[in-house]
Structures are given as structure tokens and as C-alpha cells.
Amino acid sequence: MSSTTSSTATSIRRREAAGRTLRRIPGWLLVAVLLIVVVYPLFWLLMGSFKTQAEFLTSPTWAFPESWTNFDNYIEAFTTGNLGTYIRNSILATIPALFFTIVFGVAAGFALEVMVWKGRGTILLLFLAGIMVPGQMILLPLFTIYFQTGLTGSLWPLIITYTAIGLPLTVFMMATYFRGVPREIFEAATLDGAGILRSFWSIGFPLVKNAIFTVALVQFFFIWNDLLIALTFTNRDDLRTIQVGLLNFTGQFGQIQYGPTFAAICVNVFGTLVIYLFLNQRVMKGLTAGSVKG
Incomplete structure (x- = not known):
């Protein structure tokens, strides 16, 4: 049994x-x-x-390249295609715009959520209204303003436009994160004699650093992958960002030289992919940074 x-x-x-x-x-x-x-x-x-021109024309699209050590396409992308110049311009436009967006956005989020003053709700609604404005609607007026002020022919139109477009979402997200910080922390700092600036830099900023990191990463990918704004305000080849440069690759090589075009796209795609994979854990921490406990 x-x-x-x-x-x-x-x-x-x-x-x-x-x-x-x-x-x-x-x-x-x-x-x-x-x-x-x-x-x-x-x-x-x-x-x-890694494929040669002959392989593109005679071999199936799913066929492996004959050699995985053929870096001629990458060399041609950087020399003939000016890929290095495009990457440099993207960095020069992205870093300042990202810096201004984060500094102004975090400060505005702190002022709108932590500080108590008349009309802060209205100001926050105005920032939220900025999210609903399509970027395509402001490109032509901005181009006219930049031309009249003599800013065309430089990267400043890109930096200013990226900062202005990124601020509404940054302010809204940072205000949300600051809302999760217990007010008792700032009240205790005030009783200890800390001013507004000291409370912001020494208390508020460190408490939401993971959230700042997440917002910065989101804005970085938006700025780096932008095509429309960069295409509108870059009027010379030496000012083109990498996305506009890749578009120029298509025009320059057309339907003939596929290898350098693929190599340039690989540099852009896998470069940003490595950055995301490396910083993925910090992004996950930033997404939960609003649940700060006192």
C-alpha cells in the first residue's frame, strides 16, 4: 500500500x-x-x-561577411564621411544643453514643489502646457529669431532649442520626485539655520540624485537622436550632428557604397546601446526614487 x-x-x-x-x-x-x-x-x-561592396551586390542579405576583420568601412566612414566631426558636434551640442536642462529643471522643480510662494501652481501648469506644444510649430519662428540675432552658423541654436524643449518635462518630473521627499527634512534643515540655497544643494539635490540621473539619461537620448531640429539649424557640413551626418551619408554614397553607411550607423547605434546597458541599473533606481522615506 x-x-x-x-x-x-x-x-x-x-x-x-x-x-x-x-x-x-x-x-x-x-x-x-x-x-x-x-x-x-x-x-x-x-x-x-564588415561586407565589401561586391558582397552587397552578389550575396544574399542574410549571408555572413567573408571577413570579420575588414575595418575598411569604418575607416572610410571616419575619413571620407567625416563621422568624427559629426560625433564631435553632437557632443558639443548635447553636453551643454543637457547641463542647462538639468540645472534649471531641478532648480525649478525644487522651487515649485518645496518652496511655498504665491502662484507656484500656475507656473507649474505653464510648464506642463509647454509639453503639449509640438516642436515642429516653433522651428520656423526660432530660425527667424536666430537669424536676426546672428546665432546661425554656430551650435548655439541647437543648445538653446534643446534646453527649451527639454525643460517642461524635466521640471514636471523633478517636481514629482521632490513631492516624495518628506517635508520634515527641509524643516529640520531650516531650524538648523540652512538657507534656501543650502537646502537645495546639500539636501534636496543629493536626495533626488538617482531621479536626476534618470531624467538626464532620458534627455540625453532625446537630444542625441534628434534629427529634425539639427537638420533645421545646421546650415554647414562642419556643424552637422551625427544624425544629420548619417542622413548625409545616404545622400553622399546613395545606393552605391553601403559598407561605410552601415559602419557609421553601427557606431551610432551600438555606442548609445552600450551607454544604456551600462547605466541601466541606475535608471531602475531613478524610476523608484520618488518613494523616499523619512
């Missing part, structure tokens, strides 16, 4: 395990499909950056 009961229990456990495995199969298939959809285009792009 004991042996029969044990055998029955083992059979039941096996059937349950088999049932759980069968229920997991659709999930595994979905993950596999998503993995193929996401990874294969990146792998296909990487393969194309």
Missing part, C-alpha cells in the same frame, strides 16, 4: 511539472520571437558593416 501511494504521488508530481512546462511554452515562444525581432536587426546591421 505504501509503495502504491508513493508511486501515485510521484506520478501526480510529474504530471503537474509537465503541465507547468506546457503552460510556460507560449511565454518562452513569445520571448524568443521578441528576442529575434530585437537582436536580429542589430546583428544584420553589424554584418553589413
Whole structure:
């Protein structure tokens, strides 16, 4: 009797395990499909950056390159295609715009959420209204203003425009994060003699640093991947950012030289992908930074 009961229990456990495995199969298939959809285009792009022109014209699109050590396409992208200049311009436009956006946005979020003054609710609504303004509507008036003030022919139109467009979302998000910081912390700092600036730099800023990091990363990808604004305000080849430069690659090489175009796209895509993967954990911490406990 004991042996029969044990055998029955083992059979039941096996059937349950088999049932759980069968229920997991659709999930595994979905993950596999998503993995193929996401990874294969990146792998296909990487393969194309190592192919010669003859391989593009005679081999199937899914064929592997004959050599994985052929870096001629990358060399041509940086020399003939001026990819280094485009990357430099993107960095010179992104870093100042990101700095101004974060400093002004964090300060405004602190002032609108922590400080108590008349009309702060109205000001916050005005910032929120800025999120709803399409960027395409302001490009032509901005171009006219930059031309009249003599700012065209430099990267300042990009820096100013990126800062202005990024501020509404930054202010809203930072105000939300500051809302999660207990007011008792700032009240205790005030009783200890700390002024507004001291409370901001020594208390408020460190408490939301993970949130600042997350907002900065979001704004970085927006600025770095922008095409429309950069295409509107860069009127010379030596001012083009990497996205406009990649568009120029298509115009310069057309349907003939695919290798350098693929190599330039790889530098841009995989460079930003490495940054995101490296900083992914900090982003996750920043997303939960609003739940600060006193």
C-alpha cells in the first residue's frame, strides 16, 4: 500500500511539472520571437558593416561577411564621411544643453514643489502646457529669431532649442520626485539655520540624485537622436550632428557604397546601446526614487 501511494504521488508530481512546462511554452515562444525581432536587426546591421561592396551586390542579405576583420568601412566612414566631426558636434551640442536642462529643471522643480510662494501652481501648469506644444510649430519662428540675432552658423541654436524643449518635462518630473521627499527634512534643515540655497544643494539635490540621473539619461537620448531640429539649424557640413551626418551619408554614397553607411550607423547605434546597458541599473533606481522615506 505504501509503495502504491508513493508511486501515485510521484506520478501526480510529474504530471503537474509537465503541465507547468506546457503552460510556460507560449511565454518562452513569445520571448524568443521578441528576442529575434530585437537582436536580429542589430546583428544584420553589424554584418553589413564588415561586407565589401561586391558582397552587397552578389550575396544574399542574410549571408555572413567573408571577413570579420575588414575595418575598411569604418575607416572610410571616419575619413571620407567625416563621422568624427559629426560625433564631435553632437557632443558639443548635447553636453551643454543637457547641463542647462538639468540645472534649471531641478532648480525649478525644487522651487515649485518645496518652496511655498504665491502662484507656484500656475507656473507649474505653464510648464506642463509647454509639453503639449509640438516642436515642429516653433522651428520656423526660432530660425527667424536666430537669424536676426546672428546665432546661425554656430551650435548655439541647437543648445538653446534643446534646453527649451527639454525643460517642461524635466521640471514636471523633478517636481514629482521632490513631492516624495518628506517635508520634515527641509524643516529640520531650516531650524538648523540652512538657507534656501543650502537646502537645495546639500539636501534636496543629493536626495533626488538617482531621479536626476534618470531624467538626464532620458534627455540625453532625446537630444542625441534628434534629427529634425539639427537638420533645421545646421546650415554647414562642419556643424552637422551625427544624425544629420548619417542622413548625409545616404545622400553622399546613395545606393552605391553601403559598407561605410552601415559602419557609421553601427557606431551610432551600438555606442548609445552600450551607454544604456551600462547605466541601466541606475535608471531602475531613478524610476523608484520618488518613494523616499523619512
